[in-house]
Amino acid sequence: MLELYFSAAGAGACVVLMMLILKDFYHSIAARAFLVLIFGAFVHLTRHWLPPYLSSHAYMIESATPAFFWISCRLIFQEGRHLPALGATIAVYSFIAPIVKYLITFYLGYIPVWVELWGRVIPQLFEYALIIMGIVSLLRGREDDMVESRRRLRWAIMGAAGLSLGWAVFSFNLHLGSAASRVLAIDVSILIIIWFLFKGRDDIWGRVDNSVQRPAVPALNSTITAEHIPLEIEGKEAVAATIDVVHEEKEKFESAELKLVYAVMAEGFYRRENLTLKDLALELALPEYKVRAVINKELGYRNFNEFINEYRIAEAAQRLISEPTTPISNIALDVGYRTLSSFNRAFRKEKETTPTAYREET
Numbered sequence: 001m002l003e004l005y006f007s008a009a010g011a012g013a014c015v016v017l018m019m020l021i022l023k024d025f026y027h028s029i030a031a032r033a034f035l036v037l038i039f040g041a042f043v044h045l046t047r048h049w050l051p052p053y054l055s056s057h058a059y060m061i062e063s064a065t066p067a068f069f070w071i072s073c074r075l076i077f078q079e080g081r082h083l084p085a086l087g088a089t090i091a092v093y094s095f096i097a098p099i100v101k102y103l104i105t106f107y108l109g110y111i112p113v114w115v116e117l118w119g120r121v122i123p124q125l126f127e128y129a130l131i132i133m134g135i136v137s138l139l140r141g142r143e144d145d146m147v148e149s150r151r152r153l154r155w156a157i158m159g160a161a162g163l164s165l166g167w168a169v170f171s172f173n174l175h176l177g178s179a180a181s182r183v184l185a186i187d188v189s190i191l192i193i194i195w196f197l198f199k200g201r202d203d204i205w206g207r208v209d210n211s212v213q214r215p216a217v218p219a220l221n222s223t224i225t226a227e228h229i230p231l232e233i234e235g236k237e238a239v240a241a242t243i244d245v246v247h248e249e250k251e252k253f254e255s256a257e258l259k260l261v262y263a264v265m266a267e268g269f270y271r272r273e274n275l276t277l278k279d280l281a282l283e284l285a286l287p288e289y290k291v292r293a294v295i296n297k298e299l300g301y302r303n304f305n306e307f308i309n310e311y312r313i314a315e316a317a318q319r320l321i322s323e324p325t326t327p328i329s330n331i332a333l334d335v336g337y338r339t340l341s342s343f344n345r346a347f348r349k350e351k352e353t354t355p356t357a358y359r360e361e362t
Contacts, residue, residue, distance in 0.1 A: 040065035164189035
């Protein structure tokens with residue numbers, strides 16, 4: 001009776017959460033993956049109410065929840081990165097293998113030993129691995145996140161989902177605890193998620209205002225002067241004076257912390273290897289949360305590495321042109337990259353071409 005009550009409450013909460021995601025965040029790939037995860041929880045909670053011919057197949061959907069938990073963590077906490085091939089293979093196998101096992105068993109009329117191994121035992125081990133991989137992604141992504149509120153919200157949401165999913169999978173497969181405890185864990189997790197979604201839904205899924213343009217790197221880009229204005233324009237001196245006024249007004253709105261960041265970056269601080277937000281905060285003698293707020297709210301960056309890479313790639317692009325005989329590997333090391341491959345990836349992401357092609361084209 002207690003399990004039935006918890007299941008009904010959790011199913012209703014799942015419906016509310018899915019409606020929230022569908023209404024406001026269906027454009028986000030991460031939100032869609034999380035939607036499938038919640039749907040898996042919904043099926044788990046309602047499987048006892050389904051007709052027998054549907055209830056017997058519910059485990060096929062449930063087996064996909066660890067995979068989508070890992071995918072959600074990757075997309076939310078490590079945005080901009082592709083899913084690794086090995087992890088994607090494990091995720092697909094953990095979902096497909098139980099279905100293949102069912103089809104083979106249905107055709108043969110019995111379960112061969114090798115089918116039991118490859119269709120049940122190994123997928124269960126992969127489910128554990130996917131949960132662990134998801135939590136690892138959660139831990140790795142948090143430190144580079146520049147959105148302070150999203151850091152707190154995502155930590156609570158994905159942490160709650162990971163704990164409830166982990167308890168449900170481990171307790172079910174290892175026969176620990178009762179069915180009511182598994183349902184209660186899912187209920188608590190869903191309620192936590194709904195609460196934080198209502199408090200800060202935009203931060204969780206990373207809704208970006210495209211009308212806000214990120215400022216260019218000030219230390220490396222030329223200042224606009226009257227020389228940049230075509231000669232055909234009449235009143236060139238007046239236009240130049242207007243530009244100076246704009247620069248002065250812009251500086252008025254820059255915080256003292258932002259000016260410190262600009263000054264440190266102009267000195268080449270970004271060239272240090274393995275640079276972290278903590279290193280920058282120590283250099284500026286400011287708390288990490290203040291530096292994070294400056295980079296996110298005043299400069300518009302959502303990830304610390306993205307912020308640093310823009311400085312590094314800007315200098316590298318200039319040197320590729322001004323130093324045509326300098327090896328690309330030397331430039332990569334000088335601007336702060338440990339390997340040429342990491343430099344090539346960052347350069348291609350920023351400039352949409354390779355360093356070699358950029359040098360040749362320019």
